[in-house]
Amino acid sequence: xxxxxxxxxxxxxxxxxxxxxxxxxxxxxxxxxxxxxxxxxxxxxxxxxxxxxxxxxxxxxxxxxxxxxxxxxxxxxxxxxxxxxxxxxxxxxxxxxxxxxxxxxxxxxxxxxxxxxxxxxxxxxxxxxxxxxxxxxxxxxxxxxxxxxxxxxxxxxxxxxxxxxxxxxxxxxxxxxxxxxxxxxxxxxxxxxxxxxxxxxxxxxxxxxxxxxxxxxxxxxxxxxxxxxxxxxxxxxxxxxxxxxxxxxxxxxxxxxxxxxxxxxxxxxxxxxxxxxxxxxxxxxxxxxxxxxxxxxxxxxxxxxxxxxxxxxxxxxxxxxxxx
Numbered sequence: 051x052x053x054x055x056x057x058x059x060x061x062x063x064x065x066x067x068x069x070x071x072x073x074x075x076x077x078x079x080x081x082x083x084x085x086x087x088x089x090x091x092x093x094x095x096x097x098x099x100x101x102x103x104x105x106x107x108x109x110x111x112x113x114x115x116x117x118x119x120x121x122x123x124x125x126x127x128x129x130x131x132x133x134x135x136x137x138x139x140x141x142x143x144x145x146x147x148x149x150x151x152x153x154x155x156x157x158x159x160x161x162x163x164x165x166x167x168x169x170x171x172x173x174x175x176x177x178x179x180x181x182x183x184x185x186x187x188x189x190x191x192x193x194x195x196x197x198x199x200x201x202x203x204x205x206x207x208x209x210x211x212x213x214x215x216x217x218x219x220x221x222x223x224x225x226x227x228x229x230x231x232x233x234x235x236x237x238x239x240x241x242x243x244x245x246x247x248x249x250x251x252x253x254x255x256x257x258x259x260x261x262x263x264x265x266x267x268x269x270x271x272x273x274x275x276x277x278x279x280x281x282x283x284x285x286x287x288x289x290x291x292x293x294x295x296x297x298x299x300x301x302x303x304x305x306x307x308x309x310x311x312x313x314x315x316x317x318x319x320x321x322x323x324x325x326x327x328x329x330x331x332x333x334x335x336x337x338x339x340x341x342x343x344x345x346x347x348x349x350x351x352x353x354x355x356x357x358x359x360x361x362x363x364x365x366x367x368x369x370x371x372x373x374x
Contacts, residue, residue: 055231055281055283055284056231056233056284057230057232057243057275057277058110058277059092059105059243060092060112060243061232061234062104063092065233074099076094076096076097076100076102077092077093077095077099079091084132085128086115086117087113087115087128087132088113088115089113089114089136090111090112090114091109091110092110092111093109093110094109094110095107105247107247108245108246108247109247110244110245110246111136111243111244111245112243113129114240114241115129115241116240118239118240118348119239129351129355130352130354130366130369131358132355133355133359134354134358137244137355137356137359138359140246141223141360142270144222145186146185146191147222147223148194148220148222148223149191149194149222149223149224149225149360150212150219150225151172151193151195151196152165152169152195152196152225152226152227152262153167153170153195153196154208154226154227154249154262155197155200155228155229156199157197160342160345161229161278161279161337161341161345162200162229163229164227164276164345164348164349165197165228167345168227168353168356169196169197170197171349171350171353172193172195172356172357173357173360174194174195175191175193176192176193176219179192188363189361189363189364190360190362190364191362193360193361194219196212198211209266212224212262212267213266216269222269223270224262224272225271225272225273225356226272226273226274227274227275227352228249228273229275229277229279230243231279231281232277232279232280233285233288234280234288235285235336237277238277238280238337238338238344239338241276242275242276242351242352243273243275244273244274246270246271246272247271248262248263248266248267248271249275274352276352278337278341278344279336280335280337282334285336286322286323290323353369354369357369
């Protein structure tokens, strides 16, 4: 049976509502409109909500800014500041916070290079705290960063690498960045998800490994993800659904054609998807042709947001100067 694939809690909720016309039990949803973005907070409260959503219990904050498709510098800065604001609310309340930034993904595969690109732009400061034997500073916190690569090139589970670093350096918080998959092409590049539940390395390209979460690492884990790909079967499913809906609205009610469209089952749609995709193999991933520029822009936005959130004395003009 065909399963729609998405890493976004927002879309898992959408799919349930499309099917049942109801909200998911055990899940709270709050939305807030900004001038340039829609912020949706999905909170999975219990096991029932978790099972229906297919998401661990915790909070999922989604920032949708459709303008990022053709964003200017001002909009990028605004999204960075909004991201920083959301992150600040989730940080442990400590004066001497120590944070490990983990950039998940593969440098050699552009849609999967978001994490490493972000790591290359974050302001790391742990070396200064260690060199000068400082425990805290009024303007910055201790930040270290690592891009561990992927198991295919290292031969080591990413979780094992990060667990070893956490045990040695003892951070108070891990922030993991990874590419995600969406069910809709319009959310590629324009959506940022923050979660308090950790992340599975490789989730964006369907190659999930051991999770990076508080249970596995012993410290809180915030995950930041951006959809960079869409599963082709999922895209085909949604496209077929839209075509059927459009044709149904134009067909005469009660006609044989109308009844055929309305009677089209999920199994029928799945058969069409198989027929279209079988010549190309089962695991087809779709991304946009300008993915190189997308990764560059979004990694800049996320790095700015992290830098502002973690370093109280640093403002947007400072991080922009640092990343030039």
